[in-house]
Amino acid sequence: MDVASGVAGFVSLLIQIASGINKLRDILKNAEQAPAELEQLLRELVFLQHLMEGAKGLSRDPAFEHCEASCGLFVQGLERLYQKLLIDSEKVKGPKMVKTVLAFRHWKKDVEELFRNIQAAKINLILLTSHRTSQCLSEMMLVNQLHNTSARVSIPAIATDSVAPSTPLAASSSQSPGSFDTETNSFGMVVHRPKLGRNCLARSCSCSCHHTKRTYRRFWALEYTPPAVFQKTCDNSSCNAAKYGGSFRIAFSQLGVRWAAAIQFYILTESGKFSMRPCFEMERIVPYTSPGFELIWRCENNLIGFEAAQKGLIELKRTDPTFPTHVNPDGKSYIEVILQYPWRSEAQFQLLKLFMQDFKMSKGTERPGFLPLCAQWIGEGPHIYLLETLLTLGFDATVAETQNWPELSSPDWWLARLTPDPFFVEYISIICKHNPGFAGLTPLHEAVVFGSPDSIRNLATLSRVNERNFLGQTPLHFAVSNPLHLESLLHANPDMDAPDNYGNTPLMYAASGNREESVMMLLNAGADPYREDRYNRTFMTHGALRHNWKLVLNCISRFEALEGKQVAESWAQLAAVLFQVKYGDILSNGEVTFHQFLVKCGDVNFVYNDHNTGNLNNTLLHDISSISDLEALLDTGFNLINYANGAGRHPLIEAAARGNFSLVEGLLKVGADIGLRDNEHRTALHHALALLGHLATDSTWKAMNTVRILVDHGADLLSRDNCRCPCSPEGCLPGVELMHRVGGRRGSAACFPAWGIEWVCLVYEKKGINGAKIAIESFLRRTKHEEMGMAHVCCRRSSQQFRGRMSRGPSCILDDDIDDILDEESEFIEILEKEMAQSNEQDYALLFDEWIRLNKSLLAVLSKKATENNQKYGPEVDYKNDLFKTVWAVSFFEVRYPDKEVKASLADYALLMEHRWRTSEKDQSSQDDWYMTRIRFLRRVLDIMDFSAFHIAGEMRRRSKSFLGQRFWDGVEVENYIQHFLSSILKREDES
Secondary structure, eight states: OHHHHHHHHHHHHHHHHHHHHHHHHHHHHHOSSOOHHHHHHHHHHHHHHHHHHHHTTSOOOHHHHHHHHHHHHHHHHHHHHHHHHHHHHHHOOSOHHHHHHHHTTTHHHHHHHHHHHHHHHHHHHHHHHHHHHHHHHHHHHHHHHHHTOOOOBOOOOOOSSOOOOOOOOOOOSSSOOSSOEEEEOTTSOEEEEOOOOOOTTTTTOOSGGGOOEEEEOSSEEEEEOOGGGGGSOOSOTTOOEEEEEEEEEEEOGGGTOOEEEEEEEEEEEETTEEEEEEEEEEEEOOOTTSHHHHHHHHHHTTSSOHHHHHHHHHHHHHHOTTGGGOOOTTSOOHHHHHTSSOOSSTHHHHHHHIIIIISOOOTTTTSTTHHHHHHTTTTTSOHHHHHHHHHHTTOOGGGOOOTTOOOSSOTTSTTGGGOSOTTSHHHHHHHHHHSTTGGGOOHHHHHHHHSOHHHHHHHHHHSOTTOOOTTSOOHHHHHTTOHHHHHHHHTTOOOTTOOOTTSOOHHHHHHHTTOHHHHHHHHHTTOOTTOOOTTSOOHHHHHHHTTOHHHHHHHHHHHHHHHOHHHHHHHHHHHHHIIIIISOOTTOOSSSOHHHHHTTSSOOOOOEEETTTTEEEEOHHHHOOSHHHHHHHHHTTOOOTTOOOTTSOOHHHHHHHTTOHHHHHHHHHTTOOTTOOOTTSOOHHHHHHHGGGOOOHHHHHHHHHHHHHHHHTTOOTTOOOSOOOTTSTTOOOGGGGGOOEEOOSTTOOEEOOHHHHHHHHHHHHHHHHHHHHHHHHHHHHHHHHHHTTOOOOSTTSSOHHHHGGGOOSOOOOOHHHHHHHHHHTHHHHHHHHHHHHHHTTSOHHHHHHHHHHHHHHHHHHHHHHHHHHHTTOEEEEETTTTEEEEESOSSSSOOSOHHHHHHHHHHHHHHHHHHHHHHOOSOHHHHHHHHHHHHHHHHHHHHHHTOOHHHHHHHHHHHHTSHHHHHHHTTSOHHHHHHHHHHHHHHHHHHO
């Protein structure tokens, strides 16, 4: 009877609240200008009514009676407020608007009291419901244990911040596709894990109003809300809280104090309230160079192996009880330092497992920014493998945030073609298994990843199908991985061209992932193939980037069938450029050929610009790489054999600059003009000789063959360009490209004489003694120019090999600037002219000796400086300044052992000279003359430089066994080459 009366009393309260809601609605309806607080009160009443409806069926006990009493107090207050509003309204006279305003003049105190009563009633009801649910679960688990059943229990999601709606997803996979993940507890029951509440402050919301900026140095860091956040609205409609302010952290380790101080001040705003959170904390730190961090650094730089690092870390953990809490002055833990970037050894993952698995440490992984740190590996290391390893080792993905997330499909990645999951679709899906709703993923996103086609169709009718996650990805971006899911989602009419934050559309995702069926479905559904991302890349470019050539070719066929030949030809021309120029398929299995794209191009005599390399008005012939490509172009009607691009370079120059001797020969056979010059008045021979400055054996061999072919076809060995530099006032000869520097500082550059020998020999053979003297004079003048430290004003003021193909146009200084420099150095120029006038009176042999002696003196100066610099070389721990130093070289151009590099170039030259002598198709007499000419010059170089022939022979042996040497000399009897070289050069010495 008491229970029945109690329930009746509770139901009566419900009826009174419902009546109060209706009365309050009437008041608001009749009032033209009611205070906003009354509208908020109405919303609170509706929510309280909902809670009471859920609690009315509970059994009566003291807790239930307490809730009933608090609800009763609220009902009484509501009635008093209503009566007061009616009385005040009747007393007020005058116009309706004035009457309305005056009627509410005494509302504030009563409404505030009602709000307090509502909050108390809500808290009591929520606690009561939670308590009863927990009791019910315990009873069911006990029954399950006693009866050893496998009953499934679904626990409703209870969140204080929001109520997670249930989803009508069909469980069609091993992973529940809805709002709940499943896991098996110790009783053998499958318990559904509820999705976390959507509190933006607690879950690191990814919207723009939560973004911060960070500036830092080694011992301090400032993180703050940028001013731009206050000037724009939030880009996430579901964001329910904001956080403004900043934090400042400073470490005092340089003062001998092993502590860091952190000051924070944030203003938190939520619906209807805000709060201030000042904070001051101190954290114990260790130096950057403390023993633990030093062991990691040494292991990273291969100074010690993993076993040695492991032994030291285990001992450190045993002797230092604070070891698990160590952070450096920047606040980074051991694990964070290990994972800053990918190493090139297995020791990195071995150390990670040592800390997380053996030491049971997680310091640093709980930081919200830890996951973005790991995601930064994309494009440089195995980012997915790292994530899976971390999750296996116990990483808690629920604390992850999304600030500082790396870019999607970046062109700056080291190996973009082979980078898996370039759009983080798989990465996010893995995290979502452990952290439902991660970074703005909606139930529809999750259904696309984990659900069934039916569940997607059901949710698509109830959800906003174009809602985005933190990267701007809609469910359609995820659906392209599964054509069945894509088909289900397309019925909901999503935005076909919705771009992510970087402009990538679902069509680009499908092309990049080689999902041909999805690509065709999207195109048929109206996706725009002309849309571009932030780097002006279309879907076809994304497919080509990943070498999905069959997909690209089939798309062109589709355009031809549905949109006409003209449209297809424009796409085919783009594909041909992508195939041959940007993403050349060197490792192709032959599934698609260059010829297949050409036949769909219509006219193959088109030009294009490559803004990445600066090439303007190139033809396909400028960028082909083989005879088969040349034949394919000629077969399809190409005829621009001598067409000059924006830099004035015709296809023969491009082939010569790459050392592609077979293509050079092929172009000459089909009519390429060997005498054409580029905008710098440089011929194909200029560009071919530049490759001889490289120390890579394959490049030098290609260059020598290219030079031989050009010379045999009549290339002018003494052709000059348009240089005005004092080093070559009449223009640079082709051989000046062989003046490869050892060292880049003024007055400290020495030249490799080896390839200069070859050019002098070539000129001697074709132009006689007078021509050889001109060549040697150009070398000597250039070397004197370097010795005097004069400025270069020509296009070769930097080494050609470092400009390479990235610099296609003239890299000259402006004419006015050249005039100023020449005026400033007029005295040096006068001295140089006098010295050269004296030198030119000598015959070519003495001139050659002077050039080699000058190189010898410059090499001695450079070697002395290198010896001094080598003392700074290598890794070093600077305990005083608390930093690690790794000095690999003083500058990019300087080398550690210049004399060894000169000997290496001579050894390379000797090896290739021997190889050419043995493999030439010329008659033996001509070949012997060719060989002996070079031996005489080389012997003279060794005499003047004081290099032993046996030292050069030893270097020949070492170079042939190097990594690059083995690629070229594998299968060649190099020892026979060496012995023949020694016998030849020593024999000449005896005869002389």
